[in-house]
Structure formats: structure tokens, C-alpha cells
Amino acid sequence: MTGRRVVIVGPAHPLRGGGMSTFNERLATAFQEAGDEVEIVSFSLQYPSFLFPGKSQFTDEPAPQGITIKSLINSVNPISWVRTGNYIRRQKPDLVIFRFWLPFMGPALGTIARLIRRNRYSRILAITDNVVPHEKRPGDIPFTKYFLSACHGFLTMSRAVQQDLQRFEPNKPNVYLPHPLYDNFGPAESKAEACAALKLDPEAKYLLFFGFIRSYKGLDLLLEAMAIPALQAIPDLKLLIAGEFYEEAKPYRDLIEKHGLQDRLVLRADFIPNAEVRHYFCAADLVVQPYRHATQSGVTQVAYHFDKPMVVTNVGGLSELVPHGEVGYVVEPNPEAIAAAILDFYTLAKATVFAQNISRYKERFSWSRFVEVVYELGEKV
Numbered sequence: 001m002t003g004r005r006v007v008i009v010g011p012a013h014p015l016r017g018g019g020m021s022t023f024n025e026r027l028a029t030a031f032q033e034a035g036d037e038v039e040i041v042s043f044s045l046q047y048p049s050f051l052f053p054g055k056s057q058f059t060d061e062p063a064p065q066g067i068t069i070k071s072l073i074n075s076v077n078p079i080s081w082v083r084t085g086n087y088i089r090r091q092k093p094d095l096v097i098f099r100f101w102l103p104f105m106g107p108a109l110g111t112i113a114r115l116i117r118r119n120r121y122s123r124i125l126a127i128t129d130n131v132v133p134h135e136k137r138p139g140d141i142p143f144t145k146y147f148l149s150a151c152h153g154f155l156t157m158s159r160a161v162q163q164d165l166q167r168f169e170p171n172k173p174n175v176y177l178p179h180p181l182y183d184n185f186g187p188a189e190s191k192a193e194a195c196a197a198l199k200l201d202p203e204a205k206y207l208l209f210f211g212f213i214r215s216y217k218g219l220d221l222l223l224e225a226m227a228i229p230a231l232q233a234i235p236d237l238k239l240l241i242a243g244e245f246y247e248e249a250k251p252y253r254d255l256i257e258k259h260g261l262q263d264r265l266v267l268r269a270d271f272i273p274n275a276e277v278r279h280y281f282c283a284a285d286l287v288v289q290p291y292r293h294a295t296q297s298g299v300t301q302v303a304y305h306f307d308k309p310m311v312v313t314n315v316g317g318l319s320e321l322v323p324h325g326e327v328g329y330v331v332e333p334n335p336e337a338i339a340a341a342i343l344d345f346y347t348l349a350k351a352t353v354f355a356q357n358i359s360r361y362k363e364r365f366s367w368s369r370f371v372e373v374v375y376e377l378g379e380k381v
Contacts, residue, residue, distance in 0.1 A: 113150035180365050234343070
């Protein structure tokens, strides 16, 4: 069956969304490519300002072309939840796909889902990025239960989240499918071109830490690794940090000063617009994700798109996507293990063989396959 009506409920332009906006917009395009009519219902207010850890919730980038986006949901205004739920209910879409990543959104999204279900037609699915949040707060469990109980079925992008989901909804259909490839940041460019765009020395060796900086992402572990003598001895090795602080920056700056790393770092502590993402990945030799805990990560799929080897820690779903010794390294989340992988990469000159393996391995992460699995799940519920 083609020509479905699909509504995606989640962050989209002009919200930054921590990668979710990009994902939702790319998913909408994939449904359109399959012949469906698609609309994204996003937020007019995603977070109250006192809850938002970054500098701005909004981007200055132009809206994506050819995608209908309606910013209707105010996360703290129940009147908007009712209006949004009734708006989607009246459309009678075949599929409604919610993005769920934070219990705080449970009351809003759960209410919207319940109202949609009153049309007795639409199938309500959820892509559950997280079921158990990275940072726990009061109300997490009842808010999560309220949302999940309103859905017909679920798709998870890591086995860890699938296991968490089973504790809440053991009897509803759920499927696991890895995060698709982020192929919407433009073509790859040479290291020299990327370094020129970023005003970096093209002769240096760059490790990349990319994304919002939060404690669970383990940037402090990577900074400690950079201080280990074996890495200090690698000539011209620098850590390129590209991402906005979503918590107090002082502990990280103190670590940098403690270990005298100032000359071995390039710190771009701002939100990175989509148009600039490729420069950072193409300038890097190795992408490092030193997370303390994780579910899945879109950073991995950006690295795959640009054929960049990775070091990831053995937490959550990261190891599911990075076969150790083939496209990078899976290590324990401690500075010594992270440093050992980086040293192995440069000492044994693994860049070329890893990149060749990546170019083959990434073919399995297609958006068309992701859409097919969503269709299959919708037919089961």
C-alpha cells in the first residue's frame, strides 16, 4: 500500500532539537520518497526557558524545502495538547509517529495520542529514543507510562532501549532497527578543504568530539585520556570539541587547565549549524564518543556518512553499530582504554582500512529500509 497519510509528531524546524529535528525532517523526506503525504507536527514551545540548558532552542537556518511543518504543541499548555490532538484526529492519518525521548513530554504527547485514537482509525507508533532517561527526575515513571500506554506499537534504535521498553509495555509489538544514516549534511570534502573552512592547521591530527556537552557523554574522560603520556607523545595531535555546553562548563575548563591541554584543544563551544557539520567530520581523523551511558547516537551515523572511523565506549547501543576492529574501536569508558584505542589507530595507521570497511558496512542503514519497517509495524498493530 502506498499513498498513506503520515503525521510525525516531534521537534522540527525552527527548533534545534538535539538532532531530532534533523532526523524527523529526513524521515519525512523518506516517506515522501515512498509516495506518502507527510506532515510534521512540532512544538511552538518545547521547553520552558528555565528548563532549557542551551543558549537558544531555535536555529537561524532556513526551513527545509518541501516539508510541511506545523508548530502547534506547547509542552506546558494543556489547551494546546487538546487542540493538537483534535487537529490530527480529524485528519484521520493512516500512521502517526511520535518521537519520545524525555518523560517531561509524556503528559503532552500522551494526551495528544489519546485524542487521536478516538478516530478509531489511525495507528499510533512511537520511535522511543529513550525510555529510561539519562538524567532522572521526579515523575519520570508515571509520565513515561502515561505516554507509552497510549501507543499501539514501538520502534527502538538500540537493544538497550528495547529492553527498557519491555519493562513498561511487554505485550505490545515493538521492533528494533538501527538509526539510519545521516546523509543530509552534504557531500564529503577533503581534509584540506574542511580545515580551511574551519581555519585549522591541515597538518595536525584531529580527534573529534561532536554534539551537546553533558555529563553522560564523558568529555571529561576524553580530556583525561588526552593527558596520558602516550597520547601526549603523538606529534600534532589535537582534540576538536564541537558542541554547546548543556551544563556548567567550569569543570571541563578546570580539567583543561589542570592538564595543560590548552594548546592541544580546539574548542568550538557553540551550536553547530547543519551547513557546517561536514567541515568538522571531514577535518577529523577519528570520531570519539566516550559516553558513560547511552542509547543510540546520531553522531555515529554522521561519522558513517563521512567514512570516519570511531572510538565508542561499550555502553547502551553504541557497540551494536561499531564492529570492533572493523570500523573502529569499542572500549570501556575509562581514560586508559580510550587512549589505548587512539594510540593503536595512529601507531598502526588504521585510517584507510577502517574507511574501506565503513563504506561497505554503512549500506545497511538506509532510510528506505527504515520506512519499510515502520510500515510493517503499522500493519501489525
